[in-house]
Amino acid sequence: MPATSSPLTAATATTPATGGIPAASQVRWILASLSLSMLLSSLxxxxxxxxxxxxxxxxxxxxxxxxxxxxxxxxxxTTLIVSVGRLGDMIGRKRLLLAGITLFTIASAVCGAAPSLLLLIAARATQGLGAAVMMALTMAFVGETVSKEKTGSAMGLLGTMSAVGTALGPSLGGMLIAGLNWRAIFLVNVPLGIISFILARRYLPQDQPASDKTSSRFDRTGTLLLALTLAAYALAMTLGRGHFGVLNLALLLAAILGAALFMLVESKVASPLIRPAMLRDITLSTSLAMNTLVATVMMATLVVGPFYLSRSLALSDAMVGLMMSIGPVISACSGVIAGRMVDRMGAQATVITGLIAMTAGAFALALLPAMLNITGYIIAIAILTPGYQLFQAANNTAVMQDITPNQRGLISGMLNLSRNLGLITGATLMGAVFAWATASNDIRTAAPVAIADGMRITFIVAGVMLVVALGIAGVGRCWVRRDVKSED
Structure with a gap:
């Protein structure tokens, strides 16, 4: 991303030194530590x-x-990832990451020993807080430990580990339950968490003292408002199991009002959680918008895919599981390659390349399965998924490589938040599109032809959403070029 005088880069002169990029041998261990943190949170x-x-x-x-x-x-x-990212910028990212790993590990042990469902749910919420810290701060560490020309490769590696965790979860969980019991799916995180803590404590760079006194003021009011707003939105999208009733509408209205109140408060406090001026930065705002759209589309593959494979193609449960694992496996294999392409082609060009591949993959999912059945489905997924990894690595790199050190945790949290909101929205919105397109009162009893029609229409809508994302990418690129010319 070309250097401009945006709100994300203007404070460079007042940012404390980070001590420089570590030696290559240490960077390998740093990336191993960050990768394990990302794997655990995804798992x-x-x-x-x-x-x-x-x-x-x-x-x-x-x-x-x-x-x-x-x-x-x-x-x-979802509710805490932005706040913990900002807190890491203020009190020290290493200190907070170690605390997050510790919390995640202890909560995993409590989950495994929980004697009641209520305690298990409470422990899972606590585990989620630790995971929010780990997700928000792993990307933030890349900027201060990896050289700019290798940032894309590092982001690709983290994307690979996230995909590995997602793909490994169902199969590993099934084996642990079958071989031991349900408690093992939580207890397996304990030894991994201990290893992650040891690596992070040994190899991550020490925190630098903050020189800006205003940065030590944590925006408690903004944090509470944002958490309540995001909780209202997440619950509006998840309660009701696909039926959007009065409670869902009330929660959605509360989220809209909460967002408006949050922006009003942030414009008035001395040290806001998110400065409204940040959202006027074209690179950040377009990246967040594209990230949400892309995550919404990717969730459609997880929501619609099982129904199409089992009901329309009449595959067995084992075959459905195998087919659903193809996307995560391809994603895990292509992440590092995608990162290297970012380093060679540049972030902006690779974002567009990834979106073009995703758009082709979405329309392929709408058309090829009807022509080639399961072969068409596999071909479409093999186009869509590498495009997703290209986009993720490039989009994260475009935002993270040039921001000031005292904002890395916050911006990383915002990127993760936009992705989570897209996943939540996709589960509801794309599920609703699929249900409407089948023209059936109950998807479980819909005819195979109706399921196929729903699949086609859903991914046509997904393709259109990705065309919109491409338009956003084009606008952002033109805007950046205009800023560069005006500076010249």
Whole structure:
């Protein structure tokens, strides 16, 4: 990203030194530490889902009740990830990351030993807080430990580890439950968390003291407002299991009002959590918008894919699981390659390349399965998923490589938040599009032809959303070029 006088870079002169980039041998261990943190937080998201049927029997609870084992974790991450990123900028990222790993590890142990569903849900929320710290600060550390010409590769590696955690969760969780019991899906995080803590404590660079006194003032009012606003939105999108009722509408209106009140408060406090001027930075605002759209589309593959494979193609449960693992496996294999392409092509060009591939993949999902059945599905996923990794690595690099050190945690948190909001929105919005497109009162009893029609229409909508993201990318690139010419 070319240097401009944006709110993200204007404070460079007042930023304390970071001590320079560590030696190459130390960087390898730093990336190993950050990768393990990213793996753990992603694994925590995906591994619990496979245990929900077992938990309904163990605790004699309904599906709606045990579903909070998953929702509590995601809700904690979504509501707190921006705030913990900002807190890391203020009190020291290494200190806070070590605390987050410790909290995640202890909460994992409590989850594994929980005698009741209520305690398990509370422990999962606490585990989510630790995961929010780990997610927000891993990307923030890249800027101060990796040279700019290698930033893309580092972001690609983190994307790979996130994909590995997502792909590994269901299979590892199933094996642990079958071989041991449900407690093992949480206890497996304990030894991994201890290793992550040791690596982070040994190899991550020491925190630098902040010279700006205003940075020590934590925006408690803004943090509370943002957390409540995000919680209202997340609950509006997840409660009701696809039925948008009066409660969902009330929560959505509360989220809209909360967002307006949050921006009003942030414009008046001396040390805001998020300065409104930051959102006028074209690189940041376009990156956040694209990140949300892309995550919304990717969630459609997870929501619609199982129904199409099982109901329209009549695959067995084992084959559905195998087909659904293709995307994460391709994503894990292509992450590092995507990062290297970012370093060679540049972040802005690679963002557009990734979005073009994703757009082609989305339209391929709308068309090819009807022509080639399962082969068409695999081809489309093989186009869409590498495009996603290209976009993620490039988009994160474009935002993170030139921001000031005292904003890295905050911006990293905002990037993760935009992705989470996209995933939450995609689960509801794209699920609703799919249900409408099948023209059935109950998707579970819809005819195979109706499911295929729903699949086609859903991914046409997804393709249009990605065309919009491409337009946003084009506007952002033209704006940056205009700023560079005006400075010249």
């Amino acid at each position: 925590g998201t995906s591994i619990a889902n496979v245990g929900l049927p077992t938990l309904t029997q163990v605790f004699n609870a309904s599906f709606q009740q045990v579903q909070w084992v998953v929702v509590a974790y995601l809700l904690a991450i």
